[in-house]
Amino acid sequence: MTSVPVRCPVCNRDHAYVAPAYPCPCGAPTAPPLLPGAPALQVTRRTWDEDWVTVRCTACDRRDQWPQPELCCPCGTLLRIPVRPVDEPAPPPPPGPVAPAHIPLPRTAAHPRPSFRPRTIRTGHDAVSAAALYLTWLGYREVARPRVRTAGGVDLRATGLVAQVDATTRPVELRAVECLWLNALGASAAGVFFSLAGYGAQARARADGVGLPLFVMDLTGAPQPVNSPADELVSTGA
Structure with missing residues (x-):
């Protein structure tokens, strides 16, 4: 999936963020469509209503509530990543490659455990x-x-x-x-x-x-x- 650049407004550190994908009830992997160019917002207080976004599955057209994409900067700032509204059309693809060929991962050492499967939080x-x-x-x-x-x-x-x-x-x-x-x-x-x-x-x-x-x-x-x-x-x- 395509990453978007995210800059922390507190420490000005740059990140490359990819929204996590989870299976729609139809089985297709679905992720909130990120809004390129929109600045990330610092999360200082949470409200449950603001922590969910409506996402449309591109395979079955089902609309459902998904967790709002977030990123924790190493400086400790929690960032909310803007998402394209569900009824807004997707922008056309860029004319050429714009993403770097390689995005460094936070940790490069081999991980002995299988991938963690998270559990959605609502309460x-x-x-x-x-x-x-x-x-x-x-x-x-x-x-x-x-x-x-x-x-x-x-x-x-x-x-x-x-x-x-x-x-x-x-x-x-x-x-x-x-x-x-x-x-x-x-x-x-x-x-x-x-x-x-x-x-x-x-x-x-x-x-x-x-x-x-x-x-x-x-x-x-x-x-x-x-x-x-x-x-x-x-x-x-x-």
């Missing part, structure tokens, strides 16, 4: 389920919800792990990161944080300092690492 419960699925994919065993959610906000436990999932519309603050870190220390376990709306600057700095992996999830249910501990966890697995 807070879905967000926790998607995080549990991802942790299992990373190699953690017996990932489960605690019977009673603790005051510190532990949503998932596994062998040697405690994890928190923030499905609110505001970036995670410093206190939440510190609480999870302390919970992990008390349990002699590793900690992992998942968020739908990203992280505040102080929260991210503290996580970097204590080696706590931070992930941002979009509504497709695909977590993306946003700091070095998370990158290392994805590379090595549990």
Whole structure:
């Protein structure tokens, strides 16, 4: 599929983005049509209505709701990628090749695991389920919800792990990161944080300092690492 250039408005870093494709009920792979040339928008607060777009399947003409394409910049900024309205005709193809012959991937090392299959997020419960699925994919065993959610906000436990999932519309603050870190220390376990709306600057700095992996999830249910501990966890697995 064709990539579109995306520039982060915060750090001015350039990215090449390709919208993920998912199967339509008819079986055809379908992805939201991106709007070339439109600037990406920083996501500071989430609303469920704005996080879904109408997409038409080119094979069966079915229209359905799909997660709004998003990209997490390495600087920590969560970006919303503009999508062409469903009734707007597609622009004609360019006269010649305009995409580079090769787009570097964020990580070039061979990955020992099969591709992760995300689970679409529509509710807070879905967000926790998607995080549990991802942790299992990373190699953690017996990932489960605690019977009673603790005051510190532990949503998932596994062998040697405690994890928190923030499905609110505001970036995670410093206190939440510190609480999870302390919970992990008390349990002699590793900690992992998942968020739908990203992280505040102080929260991210503290996580970097204590080696706590931070992930941002979009509504497709695909977590993306946003700091070095998370990158290392994805590379090595549990």
